[in-house]
Amino acid sequence: MGVSVPIASNPLRNKADLEQAFSQLTKPLLPYYSAGGARLELTGSGAGQAPEVAGMEGFSRIVWGLAPLAAGSANADEELLQLVLKGITNGTNPEHEEYWGEVADYDQRLVEMASLGLALAIAPDRLWEPLGAEAKQHFYNWLNQINSRRAHDCNWLFFHVLVNVGFHKLGLPYAKDQLEANLNRLEQYYLKDGWYEDGVNGHSDYYVPLAFHYCGLLYSALMKEEDPERAARFEERSVSFAGQFVNWFAEDGRALPYGRSLTYRFAQGALWGAYAFADMPPFELGVVKGLYLRHLRWWFSQPIFSPDGVLTVGYSYPNLIMAENYNAPGSVYWAFKAFLPLALPDEHPFWLAEELPLPELPAISAQQAPHLVVCRHSERDHVAAFNAGHPGTNEHTHTSAKYEKFVYSASFGFSVPRAEWGLSQGAYDSMLALSEEDNLYRVRRKNEETSIDGDILISVWKPWRDVTVTTYLIAGLPWHLRIHRIETARGLDAAEGGFALPLDATLGVNKQTCSLIGRTGFGGSGISGIRGYERAELIQAQSNTNLMHPRTVIPTLQAKLQPGTHILIAAVYGEPAALEEALPEHWQQSIQLSMQDERIRAVSPSGKEIIISL
Structure with missing residues (x-):
């Protein structure tokens, strides 16, 4: 050509x-x-x-x-x-x-x-x-x-x-x-x-x-x-x-x-x-x-x-x-x-000079200035940056998609919306999308608070004046954990998207009620609902929304939220060139999670502990 x-x-x-x-x-x-x-x-x-x-x-x-x-x-x-x-x-x-x-x-x-x-x-x-x-x-x-x-x-x-x-x-x-x-x-x-x-x-x-x-x-x-x-x-x-x-x-x-x-x-x-x-x-x-x-x-x-x-x-x-x-x-x-x-x-x-490979690099690199934690899975040559989010925003095209996703992957890329109606047009990979039950979704665009402690990232954001979301990301590869505490004065539809997986004829899907893993020759992408979600679906995003792959599917968890306080917890999987069977409980091998007495306790792969009050 x-x-x-x-x-x-x-x-x-x-x-x-x-x-x-x-x-x-x-x-x-x-x-x-x-x-x-x-x-x-x-x-x-x-x-x-x-x-x-x-x-x-x-x-x-x-x-x-x-x-x-x-x-x-x-x-x-x-x-x-x-x-x-x-x-x-x-x-x-x-x-x-x-x-x-x-x-x-x-x-x-x-x-x-x-x-x-x-x-x-x-x-x-x-x-x-x-x-x-x-x-x-x-x-x-x-x-x-x-x-x-x-x-x-x-x-x-x-x-x-x-x-x-x-x-x-x-x-x-x-x-x-x-x-x-x-x-x-x-x-x-x-x-x-x-x-x-x-x-x-x-x-x-x-x-x-x-x-x-x-x-x-x-x-x-x-x-x-x-x-x-x-x-x-x-x-x-x-x-x-x-x-x-x-x-x-x-x-x-x-x-x-x-x-x-x-x-x-x-x-x-x-x-x-x-x-x-x-x-x-x-x-x-x-x-x-x-x-x-x-x-x-x-x-x-x-x-x-x-x-x-x-x-x-x-x-x-x-x-x-x-x-x-x-x-x-x-x-x-x-x-x-x-x-x-x-x-x-x-x-x-x-x-x-003789060309040399990468120097020895850490599995986790916390970078406070850009609000990122960069993780490296050397066995799969997978690099991904987890994002605490930013206090400001701008009017550039697709700012939310380019600066406010929960994670950015060098292999899976990220997606931008093609239009405003529904999950297929919005292509909400690596995002929590919220709709006022009208199929028009809002996502994180700027944050009231952000912080990074090792491999734990925390942000507070308000998609509406009377809706506050506190997001806790526990970074890691191939699995990571997302916890959201949502205080809402209005009824909402929630959709939590995993990594966008290239769609081709080799696609195979392992689906349970609230977990789903898709695999192609490229690799695997999956999501497992641990708390608060009702079902898992494979959303076929509209074409040309993803930067890396023209046709993609996005493993997505969904739930309906009544006015009040809710806790949503999801484990998210992404692995290029995946060779092994990845089961929904595999995230537990690196992330400890317990829920008891109106609180959630999570311990990250690096040993950082976070306790969330219900």
């Missing part, structure tokens, strides 16, 4: 293989450049930004990969290089019909300036010097608009930083005071253990490795002499972060799908390449190389390309349902941030 077959068989062992991968991904794009070269005009869907802005966005995102290639290889794709130089010349010329335009406050084009700033900083001999004097002035003038425009108070401030670092490296006038102010503001987003929040009270998700640490390492590598104290701070934090972030990756290279902007795909692992670029490996260099290359191999083996070899919007397959409002067809090429190691010379130790 187009480029997908050769790139899937690319061994990705060395720099030449990575250069070939870049070529395999960019060759199919050449017919989609506009006549003036300033826009990458991919079609098939729209986004929040105007089409001409989306075209400019696609153009700039290719530069995330082209700039490192131009900096580190004499074999840079000359056809693409000349096309990009033509595009820069025309896109920044106010007299040309493809002029990228005057930029407004909070404009998407402020984001897209960052790759051009990087190009100025690391590849000026290929992406600046060939321009004529007038073209250089136009280029500078257009980029310099970023110094008189407001950017969103979040990771966007780093894009201003990169543009001005590019100016500085060329000896061009730059906004030194504003650069310092933005760097100081970015400091205020820092939490602990290497984690940032994406703006005040923002989420801690892939924007931390993809924006904060990635750009922080670029800054430290490029500005170490001018700003050694801050560069050292960025490096120290990035090393601290790596110790937590590595737990998000499975041995086969896949990473946890969690949060927004997941259509950027292999940008998930771009930070590992940034460690190499900045000569700041947080582990043995071969371990970093293995993390980086296995991640790319896993992605290139997925059906993520159109028939002509263009990356699609989606996650592990083309899927517009999960996309963000700002995901235009060319947005996906932010994934090219993963090509930063191409800037390294052929003899760099990163290319000479």
Whole structure:
């Protein structure tokens, strides 16, 4: 199927293989450049930004990969290089019909300036010097608009930083005071253990490795002499972060799908390449190389390309349902941030190092800043993150599904709703969905309280003003336990969803009144009602709701709740490549549970105890 077959068989062992991968991904794009070269005009869907802005966005995102290639290889794709130089010349010329335009406050084009700033900083001999004097002035003038425009108070401030670092490296006038102010503001987003929040009270998700640490390492590598104290701070934090972030990756290279902007795909692992670029490996260099290359191999083996070899919007397959409002067809090429190691010379130790497997990692990693407990079942190469939830929310697409599920699995993925009517359209895997007996369900979106104690996560949330849910998660793999204390002033229908299981002809089901386990060639998913539930059903979710699998079924417990106080308890099972018979009582092997004298006592796999009053 187009480029997908050769790139899937690319061994990705060395720099030449990575250069070939870049070529395999960019060759199919050449017919989609506009006549003036300033826009990458991919079609098939729209986004929040105007089409001409989306075209400019696609153009700039290719530069995330082209700039490192131009900096580190004499074999840079000359056809693409000349096309990009033509595009820069025309896109920044106010007299040309493809002029990228005057930029407004909070404009998407402020984001897209960052790759051009990087190009100025690391590849000026290929992406600046060939321009004529007038073209250089136009280029500078257009980029310099970023110094008189407001950017969103979040990771966007780093894009201003990169543009001005590019100016500085060329000896061009730059906004030194504003650069310092933005760097100081970015400091205020820092939490602990290497984690940032994406703006005040923002989420801690892939924007931390993809924006904060990635750009922080670029800054430290490029500005170490001018700003050694801050560069050292960025490096120290990035090393601290790596110790937590590595737990998000499975041995086969896949990473946890969690949060927004997941259509950027292999940008998930771009930070590992940034460690190499900045000569700041947080582990043995071969371990970093293995993390980086296995991640790319896993992605290139997925059906993520159109028939002509263009990356699609989606996650592990083309899927517009999960996309963000700002995901235009060319947005996906932010994934090219993963090509930063191409800037390294052929003899760099990163290319000479032997690729090594993951370091020894704990079965449980409690990560307070992102509100997660990451569990690892090494026998099945299964990684899952249990989620205490967040005190705030936002208006991004499918925020509840992307930030408030009880658990996120690197193998089972997670689902987003397709519509609002019923359990099939809602696709409520790894959630407690509540309906006011009208088939319209509400789920956790934000929390009144959250806490993590080892492998026990607690949250308090209010789907209605007069309904309070206290959720206790006892994390573990392949089984985990969920306990909900629900105080409601209204009658409710409750549905508790397990992991979404890919639906195929091999599906087999073991069902009892209040427990159900489904198995396919992929693995097994099940749920067992221990208290408060009335029946178990296998809900066939509507197609394309799950990020990993186009067709899924969700083991689901259901109950009717009258006004009053209720306790719901469920054991949830998920295991890819399951080989053994998984029975409903297997959770008891790792989690102790007793109910007596108006209280519930549970002891987690790590020995943590929790007592819940009825």
